Structures are given as structure tokens and as C-alpha cells.
Amino acid sequence: MTQVLLIGAGNMGFAMLRTWIGMEGHRFAVVEVNESLRQRAESVGAQAYDAVSDLPVDLAANVVVIATKPQAVADAVADSRAVLGQDGLLMSVAAGITIDGMRQYAGEGPAIVRCMPNTPAAIGEGMVVCCASANARSSDRALALSLLSAIGRVAFIENESLMDAVTAMSGSGPAYVFHLLEAFSAAGVAAGLPEDLAMTLAKQTVFGAAKLALASGADPAVLREQVTSAHGTTAAALSVLMNPEVGLAVLFRRAVEAARHRSLELGAE
Numbered sequence: 001m002t003q004v005l006l007i008g009a010g011n012m013g014f015a016m017l018r019t020w021i022g023m024e025g026h027r028f029a030v031v032e033v034n035e036s037l038r039q040r041a042e043s044v045g046a047q048a049y050d051a052v053s054d055l056p057v058d059l060a061a062n063v064v065v066i067a068t069k070p071q072a073v074a075d076a077v078a079d080s081r082a083v084l085g086q087d088g089l090l091m092s093v094a095a096g097i098t099i100d101g102m103r104q105y106a107g108e109g110p111a112i113v114r115c116m117p118n119t120p121a122a123i124g125e126g127m128v129v130c131c132a133s134a135n136a137r138s139s140d141r142a143l144a145l146s147l148l149s150a151i152g153r154v155a156f157i158e159n160e161s162l163m164d165a166v167t168a169m170s171g172s173g174p175a176y177v178f179h180l181l182e183a184f185s186a187a188g189v190a191a192g193l194p195e196d197l198a199m200t201l202a203k204q205t206v207f208g209a210a211k212l213a214l215a216s217g218a219d220p221a222v223l224r225e226q227v228t229s230a231h232g233t234t235a236a237a238l239s240v241l242m243n244p245e246v247g248l249a250v251l252f253r254r255a256v257e258a259a260r261h262r263s264l265e266l267g268a269e
């Protein structure tokens, strides 16, 4: 039985927990300071406590997953030492917080896997990118992979400095897509459609297009061209969206760079 301790069961922690809780061979305990979030964690079958010091004395964690805000990670890592053995695995999903930063509070023993998941983890459709500390054994990577593959697609990278760009893409990315749905459906309403129909069209179109892009493996530029009839409606819309000065490519570049910059700042705070 693998004992997992999740510290922080807010938006991201709970998104992972609700998928993990069904995993065979794992037991999940949660430390969360907010009572309503503890109750939510208990409602899906976890044991929840308000501090590491309240955990049962005989609880020994094989894995501690930190999902607090970046500013609370140092304390959470320090607290985890009481329950995580020297050969345990420490995982963190916090934006910006480096493996070296966590090592200061974790001590030399545990392997550390820094991860960047996203909230579609709640339905097993997340994207998780990880980077492991130098002392991580293949068994540590395998343990991290077994947990993370339950919440979505997993990629390991060796160059930790890429984690800020990863965060700016797949970590924050669901919010960009949700905003796309808001903007896309609002445009439909402005064009005369009822709100529910506009939102259904926006969601199903984004879902269908993403699924087609994944399933076909074709370059999205080719798929785009297949929609774009000569002198037709799509070409009219793309002349706005692909404007080289104010189009989507320019906005995405600025947005992703702003997020990457903020990730770097979080690591330095």
C-alpha cells in the first residue's frame, strides 16, 4: 500500500485528489488548513487533517505532494519531514518553486519531483510535466509516473529551467481556453444567438477541434486550411484573427511571456 500525503487541497490539489482517490493500492491523507476544503476532501474518501502535527502518529508517507500556494511551500516542505522518510518522494506542483529551493527545507534525503499539472486532472485529462532531482532513483520516477499518469498525459524533462515556460503553457493554459470559450460564445450572442446555444457551439467546437488535432496528428495549419474555403466565411474571420500586428499569435506570445515571467518571479519571492 502506498501512503500519499497531499498538503493543500484547493483548486489544483483537489483536482488531482478526486482522480487519485479511486486508485487501487494507494491510501490518501490530506492536510488542508480550510475546514470546508477538508470536508470536500473527506467527501471523496480521503482522511483530512488541519496540520501535519495532527496526523496519526503512526502515519508514514511514501509520497508527500505539496499543492499549497508557492509562498507556503517552504513551510509545507519543512513540515513534511515529520512524516516522510529519508527514502521518501517529495512532489510539488507549485509554480516557480525550484528543486533547489525545496531542497533547503527537505534535507538531503528525499527525492524531489517538481511537477506542473493542470486542472483537467480532475477528469483524468490533465497535462503534467515533471523534472526530478539528481538523487531521484528510477523507482522514484516510476512512483511519480504511476500517480501522475492517473491524472493525464505525463512528460519528464531534464532541463528544469523550462518549467517556467511549461507553467505558462499547460499549467495556466486551461484558463486561456476557458476565456476563449467566454469570448467565443459572447461573440455568438452578439451575432444574435441565444446564450446557451452560443456556449454549446463554443464548447463543442473547441472540444471537437482539439480531439481532431490530437487524433489526426496533422499539422494544425493543415487542419485550418481544410476549414478555409476560398473567399469563404473562415477566410473572413481569419483575416482578423491572424492579423500580424494585433492577431491571436501576438496576443498568445505576450500572454505566455507574461506568465513565464511571473513564474520566475514566484520562484524568487
Ligand SMILES: NC(=O)C1=CN([C@@H]2O[C@H](COP(=O)(O)OP(=O)(O)OC[C@H]3O[C@@H](n4cnc5c(N)ncnc54)[C@H](OP(=O)(O)O)[C@@H]3O)[C@@H](O)[C@H]2O)C=CC1
Residues within 6 Å of the ligand: 007, 008, 009, 010, 011, 012, 013, 031, 032, 033, 034, 037, 050, 067, 068, 069, 070, 072, 075, 076, 093, 094, 095, 116, 117, 118, 119, 171, 172
Ligand atoms: N490552480 C491551478 O490550475 C494550478 C495550480 N498550480 C499550483 O498549485 C498550487 C495551489 O494552487 P491552487 O490550488 O490554485 O491554490 P488554492 O489556494 O486553491 O489551494 C491551496 C490550498 O492550500 C492551503 N494551504 C496553505 N498552506 C497550507 C499548509 N501549510 N498546509 C495545508 N494547507 C495549506 C490554502 O489555504 P489558504 O488559502 O488559507 O492559504 C489553500 O486552501 C500553487 O502552488 C499553484 O502554483 C499548478 C498548476 C495549476
Ligand SMILES: O=C(O)[C@@H]1CCC=N1
Residues within 6 Å of the ligand: 095, 167, 171, 172
Ligand atoms: O496561476 C497560477 O499561478 C497557477 C500556476 C499555473 C496555474 N495556476
